Amino acid sequence: SRLAFEPAAKPVPPEERARLLEDPGFGRVFTDHMAIIEYDEAKGWHDARLTARHPFTMDPAAPVLHYAQEIFEGMKAYRRPGGGAALFRPDANARRFAKSAIRLAMPPLPEEMFLDSVRALVRADRDWIPATEDGSLYLRPFMIANGSFLGMRSSTQFIYAVIASSVGSYFKGDAASVSLWVTREYVRAAPGGTGEAKCGGNYAGSLVAQAEAVRNGCDQVVFLDATERRWVEELGGMNVFFVFEDGSIQTPPLDGTILHGVTRDSLLTLARDMGLTVREEPYSIEQWKADAESGRLTEAFACGTAAVVTPIGRVKEADGEFAIGGQSTGPLTLRLRSALVDIQRGDAPDPYGWVEQV
Numbered sequence: 001s002r003l004a005f006e007p008a009a010k011p012v013p014p015e016e017r018a019r020l021l022e023d024p025g026f027g028r029v030f031t032d033h034m035a036i037i038e039y040d041e042a043k044g045w046h047d048a049r050l051t052a053r054h055p056f057t058m059d060p061a062a063p064v065l066h067y068a069q070e071i072f073e074g075m076k077a078y079r080r081p082g083g084g085a086a087l088f089r090p091d092a093n094a095r096r097f098a099k100s101a102i103r104l105a106m107p108p109l110p111e112e113m114f115l116d117s118v119r120a121l122v123r124a125d126r127d128w129i130p131a132t133e134d135g136s137l138y139l140r141p142f143m144i145a146n147g148s149f150l151g152m153r154s155s156t157q158f159i160y161a162v163i164a165s166s167v168g169s170y171f172k173g174d175a176a177s178v179s180l181w182v183t184r185e186y187v188r189a190a191p192g193g194t195g196e197a198k199c200g201g202n203y204a205g206s207l208v209a210q211a212e213a214v215r216n217g218c219d220q221v222v223f224l225d226a227t228e229r230r231w232v233e234e235l236g237g238m239n240v241f242f243v244f245e246d247g248s249i250q251t252p253p254l255d256g257t258i259l260h261g262v263t264r265d266s267l268l269t270l271a272r273d274m275g276l277t278v279r280e281e282p283y284s285i286e287q288w289k290a291d292a293e294s295g296r297l298t299e300a301f302a303c304g305t306a307a308v309v310t311p312i313g314r315v316k317e318a319d320g321e322f323a324i325g326g327q328s329t330g331p332l333t334l335r336l337r338s339a340l341v342d343i344q345r346g347d348a349p350d351p352y353g354w355v356e357q358v
């Protein structure tokens with residue numbers, strides 16, 4: 001690895017780690033190390049290192065604290081049947097991260113540096129991958145604008161870092177499916193905005209709508225398009241798929257306002273190779289309701305790195321709600337999820353070259 005390694009002086013003792021890994025939930029158990037690479041205009045990217053996880057010290061005028069100049073990624077490392085660990089399509093995350101950087105006027109991190117940093121962290125902290133059936137190491141690469149300047153221009157100093165969290169499933173409990181709330185008040189992204197960049201601001205802006213969903217007894221929010229307030233775009237932090245009676249599947253097209261999900265892309269590939277009819281076409285909320293009620297639509301699911309593939313059981317709006325199929329995991333949802341997860345976890349061959357042993 002091209003990162004200097006300063007091992008944590010006080011790693012979490014193995015017994016304590018074992019206790020934390022029994023039921024880690026999502027995003028609250030963190031590992032011993034982190035990767036850091038710094039940037040400034042004079043030196044470019046420099047001081048790549050793997051070190052003990054520690055707090056940042058930054059100036060209160062750091063641009064990230066004021067103007068949210070921040071981007072991130074989400075990816076997972078899995079425990080392999082024969083020992084060791086594997087990453088899933090890390091090159092796709094490296095590419096998307098560089099694109100997000102450009103949209104947020106940040107210096108793109110060379111893809112090899114991104115990959116080296118992630119690999120180094122997984123190697124150092126692989127004992128933090130839970131051995132549970134749904135367990136993995138969730139990796140969170142991110143970049144923030146550092147420095148001390150309140151003017152309206154891009155910063156000249158940046159910090160890139162990767163932290164890792166031992167995780168189980170994203171959704172709590174063993175509910176067979178999740179429920180969605182259709183927000184009519186809030187929009188996630190507009191044409192020309194930052195919708196397809198993975199930047200913190202998109203998520204900050206969605207929290208009030210997610211809270212509205214929870215107040216209405218639902219697990220996730222559904223965002224409609226900004227222009228017509230009609231076309232289903234994505235959920236609070238995941239893409240959405242529809243499954244029809246004729247065995248075809250559909251997901252909203254990547255028109256600039258939707259996150260280019262790696263899970264979304266992988267499922268489209270798997271579905272096409274299974275011989276399914278696949279459409280990347282707009283789908284309206286009225287049509288979704290009509291199709292669910294007539295039985296033309298039989299299943300729907302959310303997908304993302306964190307959510308994996310999670311069936312949607314019901315959809316609620318201010319003036320009513322509709323149920324989807326049997327409100328449990330439908331057969332096609334299950335088939336697609338198994339095909340994906342089996343490749344990710346090394347339980348099936350990987351004809352696509354998606355898995356990288358670390």
Ligand code: COI
Nearest residue numbers: 074075237304305306307
């Ligand atoms: C992911 O799926 O990796 C995300 O970034 C979504 C976030 C809501 C956890």
